[in-house]
Amino acid sequence: MNKATFLEMIAKGRTYKVTDIHLIVDDFPVFRVNDRLYRFEEYPPVRKENLEILVSEILTDKEKEILNKKKELDFSFKDLGGNCRINIFYERENLAFAIRIVNKEPLALEELNLSAKINDFYEDTNGLIVVCGKSSSGKTSTVAAMIEKYNREKAYNIITIEDPIEYIYKNQKSIIRQREVGRDVKSYTDGIKSALRQNADVIMLGELKDTESIEMALLAAETGHIVLATLHSNGIIDSIDKIIGMFNEDRKDYIQRLVASNLIGVIHQEFTEGVDGEEKIKVPICEIMYTNSGIQNLIKTGKISQISSFLDVSGRKGILNKQESIKELYRGKKLTPEQFEKEIKSLRKF
Template sequence: MDYKSELNELILTLVKEQASDLHLGVGAPPIIRINGELITLIQKPVLTSEDTVGFLREMVPERIFNDFVIKQELDFPFEHLGEYRLRGNAYFQKGLVSISLRLVPRPKPFEELNLPRILADISHSKQGLFLVTGPVRQGKSTTLAAMINEINMTERRHIITIEDPVEYIFENEKSIIDQREIGMDTQSFRTALRQSFRQDMDVIMLGEMRDLDTISSAVTAAETGHLVLSTLHTNSAAQTINRIIDSFPAEQQDQVRYQLSASLIGVFSQRLLPTVDGGLVPAYELLLNNTAVANLIRDDRIHEIDIIIETSREHGMIDFNRNLAELVRSGKVTLETAISHSRNPKNLEKML
């Protein structure tokens, strides 16, 4: 098999069919994901162990491939013909190589993504910490990219992104954007974040806050006059704040509560729901920091934050159930879909 030409054809199919992912595994033809559904490319041959290894060698340098054989896990970027960028992951299963590739589209505006315009206002904050949260594959990176794009198109600022791997590619418009990839441009999130203080940055985007050192440095950056955007794999605003505080030793948690109460801008928690027409639409909640929220964080009463969100619509906050109800009323999602994703289904049913 000519792996270069076959890979070229598969990626063009991915783009043409508006698919998000491509899976290459031994014993099956290539499989793509369209609007959340896996579709087998039955016109393609069943892949062998030689094929998956051949595809991977086509996408990564030999030294990276050799390192993969030893570590058995690999995240890697792949750029196709200078036009399309993919995020790849290679791994072993039953002793055989499998590959997952995700097509990374160009940043889109909030309206096209069905995201609230208030995120644009938050993007123009001069300092503070703003987090986009949710499980994996729920569009967090896409939301962050829209926020970076908003800044880039409207303000002259120095933006540094630290990612593993780089996902969206930005071109300088009004802003200067430096994109640093773990393993290629820097050794770790912690190292890159600490060095960014010496690089005259205004905005820093962390692909993920993975450990205590990174979280601590991000909070410090937000306190010292920088806008920090990042993600966490949490399910709600309250859980996000608890996760950050619980990352620290017990003797430091009171200090962290004080720091967060002063530096947090807000938390945007999102899910992607299947629509009635076969697409995907985000459902979300938005917590914005204010005096009441800051007091709850400082006083370790984070469990009361959900009540603040529910009763602060006039202040720009968005309750998850209320957003689900709007999606149902607008005919975008079914009642069954909304209920299955609600954290409080009985309350949602009362709204409808």
């Protein structure tokens, strides 16, 4: 497989609304559509030499060196219709590709079927916003939609630090500079430090990975910046626990105060099957927490588990629980009556 065939395959994937393509030796290319895998037999089975040729054509010498040394590589790749996130790795001593196809431009929050409650976050001019969920739950798309809303509505200097870059933004009212870890900057931490010297209004971090990046993100928020970041977690309370729990016991009081003072809010999302007219789509069930004074106090005093009592009342500013999220999707005709009943019943099990 050469680069031209690879580009053609991705273009077909875009036509068929494919989210992911998997290339594995001795199997047909595999497409993921609406969370289901299909072998795409329009192309022949992938051979070992096909992927070796492809690697030689699309990677730089430096990237080839990293792949040979680490046996794995994440990078962004510009195709004919937009951008892709590619992970190349080895399995059974053969190369394999996992390709995430990214929309050409970020979708609006409404187009992602996200709750209007997120708009409450935009009243704040500094602080940390965390978008969390499991892998492939749409975190990156949500952050991109939030950045795009700033871009459309505010004259901000926005700097993103990503690993790798996924969505490509076009400057509107704002100016946006996108930096890729490994290509444009050494690490997330170095990227944040630089952004503080680059007159940024908004800093976007691809992921909160370690104590250093978390603390730098909180300090950036404290010094007057809006910071958006993603985190792998199972829920809002789990996210806050995870952020604080990464630090040693002797620093927890300090970090709790820092989080309490600077956390604008947390958005947790997970996908379920929904509809858009006759078409089956994935829709996000969300929990949204805007940090009010009561929640601030609970974080500061380490009573994180008690935050659930605030999430139970969706009427408050910036607060949405899963039950209300499901109702919103149903009212917006994004769930059928059967899907609505199924989702509500699944909540009652817990």
